[in-house]
Amino acid sequence: MSVLSIPFLLFAAAVTIIYYILPHRFQWMCLLAANLLFCACAGIRGCLVLLAVAFITYLAGLFLGREKEHYSAEKGTLSALSGAQKREKKCALKEEHGRRNRMILAAGLIPVIAVWAFFKWNADHGSIVMPIAVSYYTFIAVSYAADVEAGKFAPERNFFRYLTFLSFFPQMTEGPFTRYDRQKEELFSGHSFSFRAMTEGILRMLYGYCKKIILADSLWAVLGALLDSEQVSGLSSAVLVLLLPLQQYADFSGCMDIVIGFSQILGIRLPENFRSPIFSKSIDEVWRRWHVTLGAFCKDYVFYPVALGKRLNETAKKISVRHPLAGKNLPVMVSLFCVWTFMGIWHGFGAKYLLWGWMNLFFIALNVLLGAQYKRWRECLHIRQGNRGWSLFCMARTYILFGIFEMMSDGSAAGIGARRILSLVRPSAWSAEPLKAAFSSDGASSVCWPVCILLVILILVIDTAKEKKINVMDWMHRAPLPAKAALYVALFYLIVLFAPSGMNVLQGFGYARF
Amino acid sequence: MHTKTKKKPAARKHLVAVLVAALFLVLAEFVLTAGLEPLTEQMKDTYYLSQMAKKGQYPDMVLLGDSTMGGGMDPSVLDDEIGDVSLAVNAATGRQPLAGSYYYLEDLLERYPDIHRVIIGLTYDQLIHDDTNLMSELLVFDHIKDPEIKLQYGRTFLDINQLPYLAKSCRYRNELDSFTDNIRDKIDFYQNPGETRSIGYMPAETRQDPDKGEIGMGDVRFEEKDIDRTSLHYLKAIFLLCKEKNVQVCLVTTLIGDAEFYSSDDVKRSHEYLANLAESCGVPFYDLNLWREREERDVGHRMADTVHVTKDLAEEQTAVIGKILNGEDPDDFFYPDVGTARADIHGVLLNTVNTTPNEDGSRTVHAGCILTDNMTPQYQIAVQPDGAEEVDLTNGYTSSSETVLPAQYVGSPLSLIVRVKAEGQDGTEYQRTLTVHIDAGTWG
Numbered sequence: 001m002s003v004l005s006i007p008f009l010l011f012a013a014a015v016t017i018i019y020y021i022l023p024h025r026f027q028w029m030c031l032l033a034a035n036l037l038f039c040a041c042a043g044i045r046g047c048l049v050l051l052a053v054a055f056i057t058y059l060a061g062l063f064l065g066r067e068k069e070h071y072s073a074e075k076g077t078l079s080a081l082s083g084a085q086k087r088e089k090k091c092a093l094k095e096e097h098g099r100r101n102r103m104i105l106a107a108g109l110i111p112v113i114a115v116w117a118f119f120k121w122n123a124d125h126g127s128i129v130m131p132i133a134v135s136y137y138t139f140i141a142v143s144y145a146a147d148v149e150a151g152k153f154a155p156e157r158n159f160f161r162y163l164t165f166l167s168f169f170p171q172m173t174e175g176p177f178t179r180y181d182r183q184k185e186e187l188f189s190g191h192s193f194s195f196r197a198m199t200e201g202i203l204r205m206l207y208g209y210c211k212k213i214i215l216a217d218s219l220w221a222v223l224g225a226l227l228d229s230e231q232v233s234g235l236s237s238a239v240l241v242l243l244l245p246l247q248q249y250a251d252f253s254g255c256m257d258i259v260i261g262f263s264q265i266l267g268i269r270l271p272e273n274f275r276s277p278i279f280s281k282s283i284d285e286v287w288r289r290w291h292v293t294l295g296a297f298c299k300d301y302v303f304y305p306v307a308l309g310k311r312l313n314e315t316a317k318k319i320s321v322r323h324p325l326a327g328k329n330l331p332v333m334v335s336l337f338c339v340w341t342f343m344g345i346w347h348g349f350g351a352k353y354l355l356w357g358w359m360n361l362f363f364i365a366l367n368v369l370l371g372a373q374y375k376r377w378r379e380c381l382h383i384r385q386g387n388r389g390w391s392l393f394c395m396a397r398t399y400i401l402f403g404i405f406e407m408m409s410d411g412s413a414a415g416i417g418a419r420r421i422l423s424l425v426r427p428s429a430w431s432a433e434p435l436k437a438a439f440s441s442d443g444a445s446s447v448c449w450p451v452c453i454l455l456v457i458l459i460l461v462i463d464t465a466k467e468k469k470i471n472v473m474d475w476m477h478r479a480p481l482p483a484k485a486a487l488y489v490a491l492f493y494l495i496v497l498f499a500p501s502g503m504n505v506l507q508g509f510g511y512a513r514f
Numbered sequence: 515m516h517t518k519t520k521k522k523p524a525a526r527k528h529l530v531a532v533l534v535a536a537l538f539l540v541l542a543e544f545v546l547t548a549g550l551e552p553l554t555e556q557m558k559d560t561y562y563l564s565q566m567a568k569k570g571q572y573p574d575m576v577l578l579g580d581s582t583m584g585g586g587m588d589p590s591v592l593d594d595e596i597g598d599v600s601l602a603v604n605a606a607t608g609r610q611p612l613a614g615s616y617y618y619l620e621d622l623l624e625r626y627p628d629i630h631r632v633i634i635g636l637t638y639d640q641l642i643h644d645d646t647n648l649m650s651e652l653l654v655f656d657h658i659k660d661p662e663i664k665l666q667y668g669r670t671f672l673d674i675n676q677l678p679y680l681a682k683s684c685r686y687r688n689e690l691d692s693f694t695d696n697i698r699d700k701i702d703f704y705q706n707p708g709e710t711r712s713i714g715y716m717p718a719e720t721r722q723d724p725d726k727g728e729i730g731m732g733d734v735r736f737e738e739k740d741i742d743r744t745s746l747h748y749l750k751a752i753f754l755l756c757k758e759k760n761v762q763v764c765l766v767t768t769l770i771g772d773a774e775f776y777s778s779d780d781v782k783r784s785h786e787y788l789a790n791l792a793e794s795c796g797v798p799f800y801d802l803n804l805w806r807e808r809e810e811r812d813v814g815h816r817m818a819d820t821v822h823v824t825k826d827l828a829e830e831q832t833a834v835i836g837k838i839l840n841g842e843d844p845d846d847f848f849y850p851d852v853g854t855a856r857a858d859i860h861g862v863l864l865n866t867v868n869t870t871p872n873e874d875g876s877r878t879v880h881a882g883c884i885l886t887d888n889m890t891p892q893y894q895i896a897v898q899p900d901g902a903e904e905v906d907l908t909n910g911y912t913s914s915s916e917t918v919l920p921a922q923y924v925g926s927p928l929s930l931i932v933r934v935k936a937e938g939q940d941g942t943e944y945q946r947t948l949t950v951h952i953d954a955g956t957w958g
Binding site for chain 1: 524528530531534535537538539542546674675677678681683684687688690
């Protein structure tokens with residue numbers, strides 16, 4: 001059941017009605033039933049995988065909790081001892097506790113990640129269809145177990161409540177990645193109906209549908225044809241570089257708007273996944289603004305565990321005796337390597353994804369290593385921090401770089417991606433034929449480009465307002481009733497009249513394939 | 515108690531907000547539909563029927579089918595042929611599915627109890643080709659007025675994901691450019707209805723692709739094993755419905771081009787199948803392609819395209835049906851079978867032309883034709899650049915069907931002219947000319 005389909009809207013409406021009819025303490029049960037039904041609609045196999053992942057990580061959490069209790073109890077018995085004996089026993093106990101914790105965590109996470117890797121590998125090689133949202137809930141479950149192990153919160157004792165968190169159906173398309181400690185309150189505290197939350201949620205959903213159905217699908221009508229084409233030309237590559245980031249932003253953030261908007265109707269806040277990435281001035285900033293929750297996951301569960309690793313820091317210390325700069329940067333570089341290798345693999349088991357990850361790594365590492373040098377160069381050129389022209393240049397540079405990375409990962413193979421990049425610098429390869437063919441394809445001919453341009457302007461205005469910390473929803477809330485009604489109707493008709501697919505089936509979400 | 519009085523105004527405020535939004539939605543749908551939906555012949559017909567209803571005259575005959583019926587049967591001719599008491603309504607729509615015809619007929623019989631005659635148009639391959647699409651189904655859906663029948667029909671074709679298309683405006687989303695023209699046309703029409711009974715006709719295609727643009731035949735295909743069971747079910751349901759309501763029904767196949775009729779074996783199979791089917795159901799079947807005056811009326815040169823007739827021809831073929839309904843003997847109008855009808859067709863039935871590129875920039879022009887009576891064709895191929903004199907590429911008539919179009923002409927707008935002549939066994943000379951205009955952009 002795609003969130004773009006009418007059955008989803010009917011399903012969402014039914015869930016909303018039942019959810020608000022029920023007393024607060026039963027509302028989460030309604031969500032659980034809806035989650036399972038939603039998953040079952042996508043396939044029973046996917047449902048079983050979800051249940052298995054939930055059960056394994058739930059058990060891991062319970063065992064980790066029990067181990068913690070055990071450790072506390074044993075630590076209590078040490079109070080009778082004193083001095084060196086106590087310290088020695090405490091150290092041994094801590095080490096034993098750490099060892100057992102790691103074993104439980106490994107026993108919980110290895111099968112879960114293996115299941116994910118199995119499906120991911122086979123889906124990438126075309127032998128099976130990936131269960132719905134497996135790449136999202138698997139790592140949400142990983143974060144839950146890791147957090148319990150780190151003692152951030154006590155494990156959830158009720159399996160069904162944990163399942164409700166893990167399988168929350170609005171996030172079963174493209175995330176966002178959530179954390180149990182932050183979502184627990186949202187999911188289980190119970191919510192009363194709010195007209196304002198409902199209208200704001202609907203407005204956000206409509207905005208998301210417009211972004212996805214009109215802009216992303218319109219652009220895809222051309223970009224999809226260019227990516228499918230075996231002919232590579234500089235002009236078509238330039239168009240891909242310029243439009244792919246915009247298409248992916250409209251597609252992915254459109255889905256997030258729909259998902260977050262619907263959750264808002266239920267009174268449940270989901271974390272934002274985008275913070276106006278168009279304003280990023282460097283590649284590392286892109287990843288703090290684009291797919292924010294994945295970036296945060298990588299930071300907390302890959303970067304820091306590696307960077308703060310005992311052995312790595314000991315090695316860095318040894319190296320820094322002879323090479324201080326190398327020793328200082330070693331933990332960061334190794335951690336970044338792990339992060340971007342993970343990022344590449346999370347997107348897919350293919351050379352192009354690894355290459356994509358390492359291209360990102362290269363520019364981020366460059367920024368880390370030469371950051372001080374850049375600053376000195378800027379000062380020499382008398383470019384002030386915050387200079388508007390310089391900021392625009394940085395934004396354009398970052399946008400183009402990001403576009404090149406996306407073009408690399410969106411092609412059918414790494415080889416084609418590389419050929420596309422090379423074609424950009426070969427004037428002889430700037431033929432207009434592939435572009436002409438893409439624009440005259442069936443899908444592209446039904447696109448209304450003025451409406452797309454209007455939407456791009458609207459997105460820029462809203463993102464600028466967000467960047468300036470202006471609350472657009474508050475502003476909308478204060479608008480007179482007829483203006484609000486007209487806006488809702490206008491957005492609805494934009495979708496109905498300007499969907500490029502017309503009466504054909506809509507495109508799925510790009511990030512859902514990961 | 516105190517809480518109750520506080521909550522009430524908020525609820526009322528929210529209700530007002532919802533009602534205002536709903537009102538805007540209805541208003542927007544009305545305005546958008548008014549602007550996007552063009553003025554159609556059926557709108558004119560509906561207006562005419564409403565005017566007649568004011569005079570106390572209601573339709574007593576209905577025509578159903580696809581565009582071949584819509585543009586091929588003139589209801590005013592039927593009115594004239596049958597007499598003052600008759601009022602026919604042409605309810606055919608483009609690619610009308612037989613399921614749509616059934617529900618539309620059910621609706622019309624509910625609305626107009628005076629209807630006692632129904633003409634069902636059926637093309638040779640309609641039972642094979644599922645030519646219908648969502649748009650054509652929605653077109654019929656719009657015309658059905660009875661909510662219950664509308665719902666039943668909607669359930670037969672509408673997928674749940676297609677519910678947004680019930681918003682009528684979105685069906686005409688490609689008409690954005692003519693928004694103001696459409697509104698102006700409608701205002702003009704309702705201010706000055708003028709001649710309200712008219713049927714449209716399909717204009718002949720004028721532009722051909724030089725590589726692929728062979729003027730080919732309409733591909734009539736018929737194999738009994740390929741018959742779509744659903745279409746057949748609804749056709750029989752129409753017959754049954756007419757029987758139940760005591761309404762006379764007849765099946766009509768409108769004229770197709772000479773070349774298609776003459777050369778396709780599937781035409782013969784389809785005609786025989788339809789004739790047998792009609793006979794088994796006790797329904798008369800009139801195949802206008804078997805018209806005895808086909809040659810005399812020069813049908814081959816008066817078609818709008820391979821399956822649609824021109825307006826004049828529509829009036830003539832409607833008159834034939836009118837006369838038969840008025841009691842004249844069908845055998846006086848039609849040959850008994852396809853073979854006999856074909857034997858009466860003579861001459862050059864179709865010219866074709868296409869071009870293929872050569873390495874030196876020139877193009878080879880390939881001409882072709884369909885002839886009767888095993889005649890041998892002679893070709894003359896000429897080119898006429900826009901605004902210039904015609905140049906003969908073959909130096910008169912020749913037996914070769916190919917010639918070269920020099921590179922100097924390729925890329926500019928021009929007309930390719932193919933003349934074919936052939937001599938019959940009785941010494942009669944037959945000629946046919948095809949002129950294909952090629953735009954500069956078509957050369958690619």
